[in-house]
Amino acid sequence: MRRMLNLIQNENMKIYHQMSTYIMLGLLIVVVIAGGFISTNGGPGQQATTNSDWRTKLTEENTNLQASLQQSQGIVAEESSAQIEKIIETNNYRLEHNLPPEYGVWGFVTEFSVLVELVSLFVIIIAAGIVAGEFNTGTIKLLLIRPIKRWKVLLSKYIAVLLFAFVALILLFVATFVVGGIFHSFSGLNQPYLGYKNGNVTEVNMLWHIFINYAYACVNLLMMVTFAFMISAVFRNNTLAVGISLFLMFTGTILVSLLSKYSWVKYILFANINLTVYTDGTPVVKGMTMTFSLMVLAVYFIVFNLISWYVFMKRDVAT
Secondary structure (H helix, E strand, O other): OHHHHHHHHHHHHHHHOOHHHHHHHHHHHHHHHHHHHHHOOOOHHHHOOOOOOHHHHHHHHHHHHHHHHHHOOOOOOHHHHHHHHHHHHHHHHHHHHOOOOOOHHHHHHHHHHHHHHHHHHHHHHHHHHHHHHHHHHOHHHHHHOOOOOHHHHHHHHHHHHHHHHHHHHHHHHHHHHHHHHHHHOOOOOOOOEEEEEOOEEEEEOHHHHHHHHHHHHHHHHHHHHHHHHHHHHHHOOHHHHHHHHHHHHHHHHHHHHHOOOOHHHHHOHHHOOOOOHHHHOOOOOOOOOHHHHHHHHHHHHHHHHHHHHHHHHHOOOOO
16 A cells, blocks of 8 residues: 555656646636636626615516517427526525525636536646656656556556546636635625426535536546546557547537437447436436446446556557
């Protein structure tokens, strides 16, 4: 165990010894700060309804939505109608329980949780180079001549990548919380998130809701980082690993949409990577469940790691 911890520490030192690591983390903070300025100048932050007429505005909104539903019966898709009904019920709940729709710090944190995608990009870059870089510089020979099993070396690198992802996610949360508080005040910290399920509005702890948002976004992060790590170990080319991983990350959903008419598309990785469809949307193929998607993801995760392990164990470092 001590040797493994030393290996992980060594890999962490390699990651944080690179100037590019700090550039990526700094860029993440800059993007969050820029988002803070944008949100106070024509962005969602101006839409916060904290004044005394919020009840009137919600009532008018519900009236307009009800009229829209009645006029477009049979025309609007079932999913759109359900979304409109969700908004109406949520507004009614706010009116009944005196919960004004404040944007505030939590609104900013929730909105900019989409930057987990940017974190994914940075972690993919780290994962792509952590193995391939050793082969390119020849330092892999110095690493493997030590009396350490190869699988431990590979595992330490993978754990170091995941630790970097964890650090980046914590930094993202702290940065959005601080910037959101500065630009939109820290009021409303006890404000609940209003969830909607089976026609009922429920109050959910806001911090828990944000954690769930991050967790769902991290599914994509974990799978694409593991894929990039595999490509790096197999082809020893970090450029190829980054290129393929980013291409699939940004086009995978489009590919699934094009193939959605085929039932076998449900076995494709990207048809299962967005788990939010089981709580706020519609699965790619009717009949798909959360359990099915988790099983498919588990299979891909195991396959990616097995390929990485097999190739790394068999690789002749002399070539």
